[in-house]
Amino acid sequence: MSAEIAKLPTEPARRKYELFDDTGFDEVPKKYRKFYRRWGGEGDPLAPNEVLCPVCKIVIRSNRELRPGDRVYCMACMARLRVAEGPDGALVGLVEY
Numbered sequence: 080m081s082a083e084i085a086k087l088p089t090e091p092a093r094r095k096y097e098l099f100d101d102t103g104f105d106e107v108p109k110k111y112r113k114f115y116r117r118w119g120g121e122g123d124p125l126a127p128n129e130v131l132c133p134v135c136k137i138v139i140r141s142n143r144e145l146r147p148g149d150r151v152y153c154m155a156c157m158a159r160l161r162v163a164e165g166p167d168g169a170l171v172g173l174v175e176y
């Protein structure tokens with residue numbers, strides 16, 4: 080039996096996030112603004128429900144905690160991203176074609 084399969088019995092419940100604030104991100108239609116925000120650069124930590132788009136450096140926000148393997152869509156540059164764990168343990172977005 081492979082350790083790879085044994086690794087994922089049941090995944091712990093994800094934390095949910097309420098997104099109701101308009102972040103002022105005006106590159107997407109108003110109803111989607113809460114799912115994106117501008118990144119403040121180094122020193123602007125990302126929440127567990129946020130991942131940075133490596134293409135346009137926009138923060139994509141989810142209404143639930145993100146985990147490696149999740150797929151998100153960046154509406155600003157139309158990139159499809161897969162969430163992965165970076166070298167420092169933080170979540171990073173990898174572009175999928």
Ligand SMILES: [Zn+2]
Nearest residue numbers: 132135153156
């Ligand atoms: Zn993007």
